[in-house]
Amino acid sequence: MPASSVTIDRKDPRFDTLKTGHNLRFPANDAEAASRILICSNTAETAEALQRIVSSGIRPTVRSGGHCYEDFVSNNPNGAIIDLSLHNTVDAGPTGSPFRIAPGASLGEVYQVLYKRAGVTIPAGTCATVGAGGHISGGGYGLLSRLHGLTVDWITGIDILTVDSKGKVIERRVDKLHDPDLFRACRGAGGGNFGIITNFLFDKLPTAPREVAEATLTFPWATMTEEKFIKLLALFGDYWEGRAKDPDTWGLSVVMVMGPNNNPNGRIGMHVQFCNPDGTASNLSVLQEFFQRFAEFDSTQSGPSAPGSTTSTQRTTPAGSPNDPYQIVRRPWLEATLAGGGSGGGIRAKYKSAYMKKTFTSAESSAIYKYLTSPQIDSHGSVLAIDGYGGATNISDRAHDTAMPQRSSIMKLQWQCYWRDPEQDAGRLKFMDDFFTAVYTGSHVSSDHQGTPYGERYEGCYMNYPDADMLRYSYWPQLYYGAGDLYPLLQRVKKQYDPNNIFHSSMSVRA
Ligand SMILES: Cc1cc2nc3c(=O)[nH]c(=O)nc-3n(C[C@H](O)[C@H](O)[C@H](O)COP(=O)(O)OP(=O)(O)OC[C@H]3O[C@@H](n4cnc5c(N)ncnc54)[C@H](O)[C@@H]3O)c2cc1C
The missing domain is CATH 3.30.465.10 (Uridine Diphospho-n-acetylenolpyruvylglucosamine Reductase; domain 3)
Structure with missing residues (x-):
C-alpha cells in the first residue's frame, strides 16, 4: 500500500487546533502560520511527505511532541509542518x-x-x-x-x-x-x-530503579531576608560543587523552584528524589546529609510533590528514621516518574537557561533576590528552577562524541514565565530579559560577555531551552555549543547534509 500521510489544510476544522504547539505565542499571527500540517505515522509516510513538500518548493518544519520553546516549528508562513506525533513506536x-x-x-x-x-x-x-x-x-x-x-x-x-x-x-x-x-x-x-x-x-x-525516596522542603518567603537567601543559594550550590565527583550522591536529584515573594503562597521549594546506585532507596544517608545542610533555615517538609504533578500517596511508604525532622517517602520508581505529568500547554510562555560550573556568588544571588521580590514580577506565572547537575553528565569523553559540550557544570538554571493575554507579551518578555541579564552583569562576568552566562564560571545555555534573545550576541552559537570544535563541526555537517538549508529556524546552525 502506498505511504500516505494525512494532510490538514487551513479549511480543515482540525487546523486551528493543530497549527500550534505547546507554547501559544506561536504562530505569532495568521500570516506566520503554516499552510498545512502533514500527519505521518511511520518512516515511509514521513519520507514521502518530505519529498512531496520539498519538491513543491515549500518549507517543512518538523514536530514530534510540540513542546518547542521558541518559534522554530509553528512560525512557518505558507509552509508545512511535518507532524510525527503518531510515529510513536x-x-x-x-x-x-x-x-x-x-x-x-x-x-x-x-x-x-x-x-x-x-x-x-x-x-x-x-x-x-x-x-x-x-x-x-x-x-x-x-x-x-x-x-x-x-x-x-x-x-x-x-x-x-x-x-x-x-x-x-x-x-x-x-x-x-x-x-x-x-x-x-x-x-x-x-x-x-x-x-x-x-x-x-x-x-x-x-x-530502571526499583524505587525512589522523595521529599519536598519549602522555605517561606515571609522569613527570607536577602542575607538568608544568599546563604541558602550558596549552600545549595556548594553541595553540587563539592559532590560532583562522589558517585554515592549521583542518585540524588533536586530541583529548587523559586516563585516570586508577592504570591500569597509564595515559597522556595526543593523537590528531592533519591535512589542509591543499586536502584533502591534502602540507605538514605546521602539524602539526610543533604537536608541537614539546611537545618538552620525556617523550613517545612512534605512528601513527594513536583510543580504541576498529580501526587499519589497511595503506595508510598514512610522512610528514614522516626526521629528524622524530614518527611521522606519511598515509592515505586515508575509511579514517581509518571507522576511528573505535564504542564498541559495552551499558555503563552518564555524560557531562559544557564549552566553553572561553580556555586552562586553573592552578586548573582542578590540579583535573583531583587527580581523575585520586585513589585513588577508577575505573582503567579514566574519561576526560576535550579537543578542540581553534574555526576554522570560530566563524563568528559562524552563532550567529544556527542553534541553536548557542557560537561563541567554542577547546576542548570531555567527561567520560566507563563501568561494568557497576548497584550502582556511585551511586558513579560522584557521583565524576563532584564532579570536574566542582571544576574549575569557585573564583575563576576568578563567584560566581553556581560549579560550572558559565558566565561570561566559558566557553560552557556541549553539548546532544548532555546532563547531567541541570545541572538543579539554575536557569540550566541558559542553560548549553546561552546567555544571548541563543536560549532565548526556542526557547520560542516549542515553544509554537507543539508546543502540547501531546508531545515532552518531562527536559531538553527548557520552553514
Ligand atoms: C512542560 C515541559 C517540560 C519539559 N521538561 C524537560 C525536562 O525535564 N528536561 C529537558 O531536558 N527538557 C525539558 N523540556 C524541554 C524539551 O526537552 C524541549 O522543548 C524539546 O525540544 C521538546 O521536544 P518535542 O518533540 O516535544 O518538541 P517539538 O516542538 O516537536 O520539537 C522541538 C524541536 O525539535 C525539532 N524536532 C522535533 N522532532 C524532530 C525530529 N523527529 N527530527 C528532527 N527534528 C525534530 C523541531 O523541529 C524543533 O526544532 C520541557 C519542555 C516543556 C514544555
Whole structure:
C-alpha cells in the first residue's frame, strides 16, 4: 500500500487546533502560520511527505511532541509542518536486544514501554508529554541524569531523512562508523537542523530503579531576608560543587523552584528524589546529609510533590528514621516518574537557561533576590528552577562524541514565565530579559560577555531551552555549543547534509 500521510489544510476544522504547539505565542499571527500540517505515522509516510513538500518548493518544519520553546516549528508562513506525533513506536526486546524509540513517542510512553518490557529506562525529562524527537536530539536530561548521564550518551544509531543538493530525500542510518559527524550532531545539537529523525537506536540502556525516596522542603518567603537567601543559594550550590565527583550522591536529584515573594503562597521549594546506585532507596544517608545542610533555615517538609504533578500517596511508604525532622517517602520508581505529568500547554510562555560550573556568588544571588521580590514580577506565572547537575553528565569523553559540550557544570538554571493575554507579551518578555541579564552583569562576568552566562564560571545555555534573545550576541552559537570544535563541526555537517538549508529556524546552525 502506498505511504500516505494525512494532510490538514487551513479549511480543515482540525487546523486551528493543530497549527500550534505547546507554547501559544506561536504562530505569532495568521500570516506566520503554516499552510498545512502533514500527519505521518511511520518512516515511509514521513519520507514521502518530505519529498512531496520539498519538491513543491515549500518549507517543512518538523514536530514530534510540540513542546518547542521558541518559534522554530509553528512560525512557518505558507509552509508545512511535518507532524510525527503518531510515529510513536517504542521497541524493547525482552531479552535486551536493541531498543528503538520513534520520535513521536512521548516520554511517558517511552518510560512505560521500556520499563514494562525490559526493566530499563532512558535518563530523560520529567514531563510525560514531551516528545522524544525534539527532546532527545536536543540533549534531554532529567532526574536520573546525575546517575546515568544524558540520553544522547546512550544512543548507538539514528535513522534520519536528509535532503541532498538536488532536492532528493535520502534515508540514512547513521552511527559511529557511518556518517559519524552527522551522528554526533544529532546527539544534542537540537532538532530541526539537519533532517528528520525517524528512530533513535540503543544497544543497551540503564536498568530502571526499583524505587525512589522523595521529599519536598519549602522555605517561606515571609522569613527570607536577602542575607538568608544568599546563604541558602550558596549552600545549595556548594553541595553540587563539592559532590560532583562522589558517585554515592549521583542518585540524588533536586530541583529548587523559586516563585516570586508577592504570591500569597509564595515559597522556595526543593523537590528531592533519591535512589542509591543499586536502584533502591534502602540507605538514605546521602539524602539526610543533604537536608541537614539546611537545618538552620525556617523550613517545612512534605512528601513527594513536583510543580504541576498529580501526587499519589497511595503506595508510598514512610522512610528514614522516626526521629528524622524530614518527611521522606519511598515509592515505586515508575509511579514517581509518571507522576511528573505535564504542564498541559495552551499558555503563552518564555524560557531562559544557564549552566553553572561553580556555586552562586553573592552578586548573582542578590540579583535573583531583587527580581523575585520586585513589585513588577508577575505573582503567579514566574519561576526560576535550579537543578542540581553534574555526576554522570560530566563524563568528559562524552563532550567529544556527542553534541553536548557542557560537561563541567554542577547546576542548570531555567527561567520560566507563563501568561494568557497576548497584550502582556511585551511586558513579560522584557521583565524576563532584564532579570536574566542582571544576574549575569557585573564583575563576576568578563567584560566581553556581560549579560550572558559565558566565561570561566559558566557553560552557556541549553539548546532544548532555546532563547531567541541570545541572538543579539554575536557569540550566541558559542553560548549553546561552546567555544571548541563543536560549532565548526556542526557547520560542516549542515553544509554537507543539508546543502540547501531546508531545515532552518531562527536559531538553527548557520552553514
Ligand atoms: C512542560 C515541559 C517540560 C519539559 N521538561 C524537560 C525536562 O525535564 N528536561 C529537558 O531536558 N527538557 C525539558 N523540556 C524541554 C524539551 O526537552 C524541549 O522543548 C524539546 O525540544 C521538546 O521536544 P518535542 O518533540 O516535544 O518538541 P517539538 O516542538 O516537536 O520539537 C522541538 C524541536 O525539535 C525539532 N524536532 C522535533 N522532532 C524532530 C525530529 N523527529 N527530527 C528532527 N527534528 C525534530 C523541531 O523541529 C524543533 O526544532 C520541557 C519542555 C516543556 C514544555
